[in-house]
Amino acid sequence: MSRPELLVLTGLTAPGVEDVVTRLRTLDPDVAVLHHDLRDVGAGLVRRRLRTRDADVTTTVELAHGCVSCTLREDLLPQLRALAGPGGPARIVLHLDPVLEPENLCWSLLHVLVDGRPVVDEVELLGVVAVVDAGTWFADATGDATLPERGCPEPGRAGDDADERTVAQVAVGQAEFADLLVVTGTADAWERARLDAVLARLAPAAPRVRAGALDERVFAPGAARRGRPDDVHAPLLAGTPPLDGDCGVRLVVFSARRPFHPERLHDALDVLLDGVVRARGRIWLATRPEAVLWLESAGGGLRVGHAGDWLDGAGDAAWEAASPQRQAIAALGWHPRFGDRAQDLVVLSHAADPDEIDAVLREALLTDLELADPDAWGALPDPFGWWHTDPCAPAADAVAGPEHHSEEEH
Template identity: 50%
Template sequence: MPQERSHRTPLTLVTGLDRTISARIAHTLATPGTAVVSHDLRDVERGRVTRTVHRIDTDGHDEFSLDDIDLEHGCVSCTLRLDLLPLLRTLHRETQVSRIVVVLDPVVEPENVALEVNQTVVHVPGLPPAPAGDDVCLSHTVCGVDAARWLADATGDLTLAEAGLSAAEDERTLAQVAVGQVRFADTVIVERADSAAGAWELARLHAVLVRLAPAAGMRTLNSRQPLDAALMARALASGTAESPHGRPRRPFDPLLSGRPDLTADCGVELMTIEATRPFHPERLHVALDALLDGVVTAQGRLWIAANPNDVLWLDSAGGALGIRRVGTWLATDPAAAADPQQSATAAFYWDDVHGDRHTSIVVLCHRAAPDEIRAAFDAALVTDDELAAGPRALANLPSPFGTDHRDPCDDLETTDRSATVDQTEGENR
């Protein structure tokens, strides 16, 4: 029988769009007692994945294994559920393993891995069914950033397939993955700083990163500075308790966690959009275009007149934007159970007429003018006359929003509001 432990094994994720940078980061973490795991997903659509496991025992001896894994259904989720998660449970029981490092393929978003680790029940021969999170503790995520390319990738509209990183049916964009990787990081390693197009461009990149991951530790290196174990140790120690540390974001968490800088720097600025009246759905659809150019990312809660009971979550990165339902306002059912953060948010926004319904969005601009974005969203709010028509009239306004919406879109057709509701907190595609 595998050995049982009374404590969970620490798990570190290494993420980023650049495979070489991720490999260098992993090399610095390969200390005695560590198992370093990676999956190469470049051939996953054919049902084949290459897995590498590098074990360094407590005496510093190395052991490598390289295996081709055949999957019945070739996809990222299958790789996680059928191979990585069971492997984590097995490595936890190896006496020579005191830490696990997982190097994620560039197409994998670390927040989704965290969800899988904590929620997906794994079946391993000889063990009771349980999530891998019962055996491992995701304590740290390190993200590697290429100073020469990252900002262009994070603000464009290329899909992963167009960039040659994923299968044709994967509609996610480079921007969505790049932003998600940095946002979930506890430590950011910026490499190739001397490859950036000048000091101002490097400063602009830093201004974006420190606002996207304000609680993370950060180190910036040029091509002549080696990334070694000592530097990595200092980088890991420079983060704060407010960074994610493996905790996925929930819709009612503070949108400005980590105390980011709200002043402008190199044209980069965080702005907030707050409203205590609903949006007119068609005018909002037009206003969303303001977030598709010159904006790194936007996230937040939406109150739309045609969806009066639904908490809608907006999430944009570069030229891609999605809106999905993530729950209901407490005003629709005050007796319903809610997590403490939702209750605290409801108390802050509570209104005698509309309850806790509100809009709260944070926008990270790098070229767009915040005043123009704010004006576009202000113009999309329902007017006093529309409010006076009453809740029934507002709920019957024609709407392009159902339970799931993505921009850019091809038309403005009314969607079926009886469609199946996705209440998960996973990725939006």
């Protein structure tokens, strides 16, 4: 018996997403659409809506702890598992609340166990469809408003407005992780051309279609990623995005084979927040020679997190555990002094000066004089905590998080 197909649908603009839901149900009246409304999750209440050919049922779910992780674990994933059982629909659309980022949700589908098995054992994950509003997405993706400022629920603890993710981080993350981009809404010719230029470089492997042109191919969104999160050690230009400029939009590739001075880098980060849609990549600090740090920005929000260790000096077991792709990249670029350590950043700019971005980042690297005295690197001032917010919290207040979730936010 074949598994039911699962399509994940995401987007910030509710009318646009609902329009896509309507078109999907027209294309296949037997599709089931599951949605969890998280507006009141902080109060421990979630409204679950299930639409099928014969019914449209909304159920209020009370949670012991009002948070998104509890919603996933206690209701959303079990509901998907139940829908995928015998007698269920052949196709399921999981319509995400905007605070549920598709990459994190897909990670849960792949790894969180429900009755001893991940949900992907019961469904065929087709991929992610992201809805982009042509009139509002660019402003959302380049702004600095936080989710609480937009009235979005806090995903961690009930009654706490600690979710300081920006709307830009969510908007960019939704589009970047998509297998198919559906463009809704209206915009003038210039806005549409600029949007196309950004999306072509942000998600180069994802086809872009207008909502009115959706057809049965939406249920075969392509092989961009099919819900599989990126490896932080993978090539940063996967999907061969265009490297030339268009409508002022272009990609800036920054590479270097010496460490960053932590304090100078910290001071330089603003260059990634002004006139920039997205920055992402691997960095290393002189004070932390073993650690691979992952830097990621969107609009006015930036975070830096621990993403494991460099292979150099980590031992044979680490090398053998690395993917063949990472082994190949490390071997081809091996430095006689620094091994596989390298600064590799890709910056998607729309109004920033690419030469200024490159110059500011290069000024944050160790000078030749500093590079000559590695014994002094450990004493350099380092404002990066494993969990760090801007304005900077005192070091004693830093909270250590798990490896891939420790982050600095600006």
